[in-house]
Amino acid sequence: EVKSTNGDTFLGGEDFDNRIIDFLADEFKKDQGIDLRGDKLALQRLKEAAEKAKIELSSSKETEINLPFITADASGPKHLVVKLSRAKLESLVDDLVQRTLGPCRSAIKDAGVSTSEIDEVILVGGMTRMPKVIETVKEFFGKDPARNVNPDEVVAIGAAVQGAVLKGDVKDVLLLDVTPLSLGIETLGGVFTRLIDRN
Structure with missing residues (x-):
């Protein structure tokens, strides 16, 4: 029986990636004087590198982000090479x-x-x-x-169990869920009138 449910729909792994992207862009700007945020291709490479670094730092204490030819100026190609420690990542996303x-x-x-x-x-x-x-x-x-329980599979496992219950293949499980958001209707004047409270 679900007693309550809650979450922050505006918080996820991408927010953590963005902190790393900002850190890398700031480091590169300090080092080379070029802001990579205006370059869509460079930004995409930063995004991919940030996600990879985030994953690596879950099992390593430090990683190196190495993006050769990230951009170029009149003097030639520029390369981004930055070391990122787990401690630094933790301070960025605390x-x-x-x-x-x-x-x-x-x-x-x-x-x-x-x-x-x-x-x-x-x-x-x-x-x-x-x-x-x-x-x-x-x-x-x-x-x-x-x-x-594998954190990447837990939702799929729960959905599979619920699917089996609905199909009738599993008889000894009953899910009593809550409504995660209040449900209601729009009444006169565009006012939301709540009919069912969340949880």
């Missing part, structure tokens, strides 16, 4: 990691439980592989998150 706790607090409050009553914490999505996210979740809930 506020984003902290933002993840707001929905956790709201979901717990809406469910009417405390963190000590939570039996298991399951992480969902690729960003939950980041050691800082795991550490923050552990501090907040007072327990290690479950490691027996």
